[in-house]
Each structure stands twice: as C-alpha cells, then as structure tokens.
Amino acid sequence: MAKYSRAFKIAAVKQYLNGTSSLSLGAELNVPASLIRYWTQVYRFHGETAFQPPISPYCAQDKLRMLNKMWAEQWSLGYTSAYYNLVSPGTLYVWQRRYRSSGIKGLEPSKRGKTFMTQQSSPPQSSKISEMTPEEMQKELEYLRAENAVLKKLDALYLKKQSQTKRKR
Numbered sequence: 336m337a338k339y340s341r342a343f344k345i346a347a348v349k350q351y352l353n354g355t356s357s358l359s360l361g362a363e364l365n366v367p368a369s370l371i372r373y374w375t376q377v378y379r380f381h382g383e384t385a386f387q388p389p390i391s392p393y394c395a396q397d398k399l400r401m402l403n404k405m406w407a408e409q410w411s412l413g414y415t416s417a418y419y420n421l422v423s424p425g426t427l428y429v430w431q432r433r434y435r436s437s438g439i440k441g442l443e444p445s446k447r448g449k450t451f452m453t454q455q456s457s458p459p460q461s462s463k464i465s466e467m468t469p470e471e472m473q474k475e476l477e478y479l480r481a482e483n484a485v486l487k488k489l490d491a492l493y494l495k496k497q498s499q500t501k502r503k504r
Contacts, residue, residue: 343364344374345378347360348371348374351374352375373423389420398430399434399442401415412424
C-alpha cells in the first residue's frame with residue numbers, strides 16, 4: 336500500500352504549480368518539500384498518467400536499460416527516476432548499488448514471501464533402543480539435551496518478558 340495516494344500527489348503538484356512554495360506546501364501537507372518537487376518533475380514528464388504503477392514488475396533487462404540510459408546521458412538519479420515514472424529516486428539507487436555489487440543477477444526480482452528454515456540435524460531414526468549402537472544412543476542423547484536446553488531458554492525468555500510487561504502496567 337502506497338503511503339500517498341495518486342490523487343493526493345496530483346493535488347499537491349497542482350498546488351505547487353499554482354505558485355505555492357514547496358516548503359509551505361510540505362509543512363501544510365506534512366510531506367518533505369523535496370518529495371513535492373520530485374512529484375512535480377514526474378508530473379511534468381507524464382502528465383495525468385503520472386504515478387501509475389507499472390503493469391508488471393521490472394525485469395532485470397528493463398532495470399539495466401534504465402541504468403545504462405542514465406549513465407549514457409549522465410542524468411541524475413532524480414531526473415532518471417522521474418523520466419521512467421519510478422516511485423522514488425531511491426529505487427534507482429538500490430538498483431545501481433545491486434548492479435555494481437552483483438552484476439545483472441543483482442537486478443533480478445527477488446522472491447517474496449516467507450522463507451522456511453530447513454532442518455539441519457534431526458535425531459537418529461531408530462525405532463528400538465535395543466537395536467541402537469552406543470554411538471547412536473550418544474548422538475540421540477546429545478540431541479535431546481540440546482533440544483531440552485533450547486526449550487528451557489525459550490520458556491525463561493517468555494517468563495522474563497511476561498514479568499516485564501506486568502511491571503509496566
């Protein structure tokens with residue numbers, strides 16, 4: 336969800352273009368003056384179609400094309416991001432930093448969503464204790480002790496947090 340709606344941005348730009356200073360308008364709308372000036376630059380490039388999100392996320396080639404255009408024309412981050420109707424110049428800065436550190440791979444869209452931890456070690460999977468070797472029994476004992484210690488620590492942290500919240504009230 337965007338912090339400022341498209342209608343809000345266009346209204347702010349129109350007020351700025353009608354002669355209100357960016358400082359007073361920023362104070363009135365509780366928006367940084369530099370952001371109002373950036374919105375104005377985007378509006379001058381794109382008119383009423385400004386501030387519309389892209390139909391699909393930019394692929395790595397699109398991002399690289401934008402960066403190459405910026406470098407070839409020696410444009411600033413603000414001018415380039417306004418030219419391409421990006422949300423902020425910070426977006427282009429992040430792309431530039433990723434490209435310089437990781438190349439084209441750094442520009443590829445990252446996967447979103449929850450990442451799940453893979454279980455690193457698990458207890459030995461023997462069904463009967465009588466069939467286990469002494470080494471397997473030792474491994475399982477160590478695993479169970481570690482698991483128990485983690486659970487005790489978690490319980491202690493929970494109790495500590497609970498007692499701190501009781502004191503605050």
